[in-house]
Amino acid sequence: MAHSRTANRYSALSLVREGLRGHSGWQQAWRSPEPKAAYDAVIIGGGGQGLATAYYLAKNHGMTKVAVVEKGWIGGGNTGRNTSTIRSNYFYPESVALYDYSLKLYETLGKELNYNIMFSQRGVVTVAHSDAEMEIAARIVNAMQINDTDAELFSRDQVLEKAPLLNSGDQARYPIFGGVWQGRAGVARHDAVAWGYARAADGFGVDIIQDCAVTGFLIENGRCVGVETSKGEIRAGAVGIATAGNSGVVAGMAGFNLPIKSYSLQAMVSEPVKPCLDTVVLYLGTGTYLFQSDKGEIVVGGGIDRIPSYAQRGNPPVQATVLSGMLEMFPSFGQLKMLRQWAGVVDVVPDSSPIIGPSPVPGLYLNCGWGTGGFKAIPAGGVLLAHLMATGEHHDISRPFDLDRFRTGRLIDEAAGSGIAH
Amino acid sequence: MQLFSCPFCGPRDETEFTFGGEAGKERPEPAPDVSAEDWSKYLHRVGNPRGRTREIWVHHTCGEYFLMERDTVSHVVAGTQSLRGGGA
Amino acid sequence: MTSHRIGSLAAETLHFTFDGTRYHGRPGDTIASALLANGVRVVGRSFKYHRPRGIMGYGVEEPNALVDVTLNGITTPNLRATTEALVDGMIVRSVNASPTAADDRKGFLDRFAQFLPAGFYYKTFIWPDWHRFEPSIRAMAGLGRLDPRNQPPAQNPQIAAHCDVLVIGGGPAGLHAAQQAMGEGKSVMLVDDQPVIGGSLLSRSAEIDGKPGLEWAATVSADLQANGHRVLTDTTAYGIYDHNLVALWQRRAGQSDAQWRVRAKEIVLAAGAIERPLIFPDNDRPGVMLADAALSYLARHKVLVGRRIVLATNNDRAYPVADALRRAGAAVTIADLRPQASDGALASAKIEAVHGPKGVEAVTISGQRIAADSLLMAGGLTPSVHLYCQAGGKLTYDETIAAFVPRDDLPGIRVVGAAAGQYALTEILSLGGEPHPYAIAPAWPQRDAKGRQWVDFQNDVTVKDIALAERENFRSVEHLKRYTTLGMATDQGKTSNMNGLATMAALTGQTIPQTGTTTYRPPFVPVPFGVVAGRRRGEFFNPVRRLVLEREHRDAGAVFREYGGWLRPAWFGGANAAANIRREAIAARTTVGILDGSPLGKIEVIGADAGALVDYNSYNTLSNLKPSRIRYGFMLTESGVIYDDGVTSKISDEHYVVSCSSGHVAGVVARLEEWRQDRFDPARVFVHNSTPQWATLTASGPNSKALVAALGLGVDLDDAALPHMAFADGQFQAAPARVSRVSFTGDRSYEIAVPSAKAASLLAAMQEAGKPLDAVLMGSEALLLLRAEKGYVIAGKDTDGTTMPQDLGIIGPMQKRQNEYVGRRSLLTDNAQRPDRSHFVGLTVEGDTTLPVGAHGVETLNSKRRSIGFVTSSYDSPTLNRPIALGLIERGMERKGEVIDLVHLGQTFRARIAEPCAFDPEGARLNA
Ligand SMILES: Cc1cc2nc3c(=O)[nH]c(=O)nc-3n(C[C@H](O)[C@H](O)[C@H](O)COP(=O)(O)OP(=O)(O)OC[C@H]3O[C@@H](n4cnc5c(N)ncnc54)[C@H](O)[C@@H]3O)c2cc1C
């Protein structure tokens, strides 16, 4: 390890000790160094995916001459804007392998990083509204069980037991027939995931360079050997792209297109109220999902906006749809107010599965296409991109997610297979 | 809520329109002569520009497809144009 | 408790309770003004430390006074006491306090504050597991309490409007702008969040156009309305969206709140400015209040917040406040933080301590203890630039007024008045002359101060927390906000953001503009969810489509279910679904069933290129049909996946009718239209959706011919004249009637399409004609069963988003067609040619267990289970007297006869892979 972090070990005890001396002993969570001229690996994008990649390069592969370059502040992209739902209720074995691996890493991540990421495994229920949807729910539950992840087919009563305030009356537009339950799923504190990885990576000596935008690539003999940035050129043995909604722009700098379109995805929160909802609820009928944060806010999200955009702000028609969906599900939430509303730019791929693998330019690797669901995959995405950058080879789990699937046609389209858009 | 101008109907709320794709795509044909790479490009590869873009949109109310130039960051619409020969 | 109301108390006619104690108020009061009038000091507790808190502000900026209000037995949580009008009979409770705000059981938490700094939770609760701590943390968090019985009806109207000029803010600047716009002949809309127009004139007197300020405001407002312009009070502009759309939240007495969506050519932002608190130790004590707020309570509610007041200020605006308070009878000591102070004021004053945990008792100023019951703060103004920034405006820091102001006007957006940093009336009204002095010496936090100094009051963020964030490198303002929660409370940082970032600037040694501001996000104030959602609930959320014959079906005992967005009879005869479906299916096999098939698509493709378009749209060639003939086929996506199936009828070389499944009508019309305009000469082919014009009733079963014959449609029903997959046109009651022989049950069937207006008569006629035949009405479920017996696929149920035509064994067109069609190239990809694709097959169980739909076939390889496909349809067949099932199974077509294992929710099954068609494979019954 490059430098010691012993004084900074977080615990109740250290909190008390520091409390008694005015918290004067806390170190920086991460340093803000100037970029060096060269690194073994440079990762573009200081979101969760990029920061986790740096951490696993150091931890799993012993590579510590690593930099993360971030055009703004770390976690300021989708990692700091998402609704933080973590689950692995997927249909295809390839997807379960990826997302369940991620979920498992999340289960111990707080301890591993010595940072409370507040992973709250309160369960996710996806509610079905007809016999036909219950048949599809069964199809998914069975697939999940065969792929060795936890899943239960819930009856109507079980759904209502988890979320008693749901609209169960006869007048409901979307009656509750039951649903898919994954008990290990839950939510976490999104910022903490970025900060925890940053702090741990920094502990290994990784340089986290904020306010540093990548503006181009250094390409020699057809191979990527570094990046041009707003703080000058940085050479690198391997370069990784983890820039979510901006992946198309960054790929363009390297001279290729991706099967990615960028859209706004919005979320909203209410003012805090005392606990009234203990799980994450998603309705197939409305497309709205919600949960209550530890602070007491109802956090609500839904589908992407309909217009390709980099504007990173929300749009009233989708807001109205998401919120009317929420009120259809929880009529009593009509007494609450919308406190904040925001959007992130998500990287939408035709089959809604990520792209992890080499890019068309040697030396340059991709981790993108997470769309509306890459927060849950941060630990796994980091491990997989780190593996690629360190070895030049796919990890078994990332192989199916290679860019070449668009040529072979072997897409991993969850919506197509499960009948449910994820 | 954005305001788009259909070349046939005039300014309308965005909810009346659907995005049809980036302009200028040619469908490679005939199928037996098309390489996997070219077909994949046609199906999936997009420019996804940040900034000025040319796109095909459809206005549901009248059913017409048309060309729109707009900015994907500022959302300023530079103009719309009929795809019918001779313009509308 | 002494009254703080000045003058007569006769008007105190409204009764309310706060934390269980009865009080009085008067019409025009807010909850806050009434509480102050009654001398209530502690109105709430802070979020983290449960510190006692009093009212600090007058309006939307209030961080402390949040209350749950019960009226007529229904409670609404988290209302801001400063913006909520007092209503007779209100039961008001403080939030986050128990039993009362004054005596809160959790008040002890403040003693542990030193161990609970910003972000303490990231550093602890890691062992043994966060989930252990979470429930108790959650119980502590949250403010108000949700009332499950409070289910506001979906009655919030959403009103669209447009105007030339939308003026936001009814103070002097806004009124002036509105007046000017009206003078230029523009249509104007003026909105203000207060119940009366006037803005700052409501509390600060002025003379405009020779009139007292308020009178002038009322005249302008009346003038606007008299000239047909809209003036909306109690209306908050909360968001600016693309292309100059402004969202307003209007509170309407006695009615549901409304949302307005106003599209304005020009937006004039005259939203004023909000006073900043000063930062000094214990500045959160109850009784510490903004000076402007105290002035407003006095001027607007005749409430004098204290008798012995200390007024701390760093600018000149406080002096008139002191004068007004003195005139009302208070003793006011001005503590001016600046070195030079006007007459009587303490200069270079330093607030060192505020005494009195549950209400100010004394203030220590520069070493001197002064008895006081209130401490007012005038920290300078922060312009309300929220909407400007939401619209993408950039700010610039103006040193002279120590505030961020808009840098440039945006296209279509102008900022005026205090929102633009213009605080003097002369300046605002462009009267020329001397600008009113607003000399301010910024008084950012004292680094060396003892004690805790609050920056964000509700979320308990102190200067020390910001220092900790700085020490730990959470220096970016966005990190600062997220790490400390500064500015994230329900007041959204209206009083704290500026002080917070100035503190960070002081700590890092950067300037304030270098430190920057956080993003301004909508809404400007918390807005009820119902206002944003509007009336789209229940059936309005996503209207179901209804059959013309819904009433007739209901009368006949139909049980309705939603299929592809249509409400259709699932079966007839009441609750016992299984028995009724079986009864209907048996009747349709043995005699005749009548089915309403109206939602099936009928899309006409007309013109010289019609044949080419329907061919291109379809996997199967259709143009080589003979007129009056029908063909079944598939439509693929460009990815080669089955999109839908259906039959196409050829009327002539230039006229086809494409039928598709009910849920896909809009989609098929859209794709036909897209290709028509993209590939064809749009003058040579047209697409018309005539689905809703026609009602279609189907007679199916061995006696269907007899039934149709009895209708006398004038169609030759002889099988030679009207064979299977042909149609003929006849007449029903003088209206056109098309009779098509297509079958979805495998039995002889006739589809009769008549204009929708004739649907009821046709149904009656068919029932009449069916009586001697024991015909039954059948619903969709029986039809689904009958087609499953035949192994007919339902796109979307028996196929998934990966199924291609070859997976159904239909490879003819792929191998033989020479021309282009949608999806053609995708049928040739590696993936399409993969040997291990899933095929559509039948599944036969031995014994009488019906396979559950959703069960997966499994295979075990190296002791690891793997899915090899799943069951898509499954029934107990009344015709065959055994279970039947269909599924998508890996390499299924090559494995016919093999027995596979299946699992469903831990149960195991076995089934043999078979042909999909379990009944009458030769198709003899089509003509029986
Ligand atoms: C509203 C919303 C809700 C969501 N809800 C969920 C959810 O519940 N569950 C879930 O799993 N996922 C969810 N997601 C998706 C999830 O947030 C993302 O998939 C995930 O955060 C992606 O992480 P990332 O690190 O790849 O991207 P980001 O966090 O966006 O990081 C990319 C970084 O790259 C930087 N960057 C871009 N271009 C450059 C450049 N040229 N130079 C340097 N840096 C650059 C950006 O500034 C950014 O910080 C949601 C997303 C949104 C917007």
Ligand SMILES: [Zn+2]
């Ligand atoms: Zn139009």
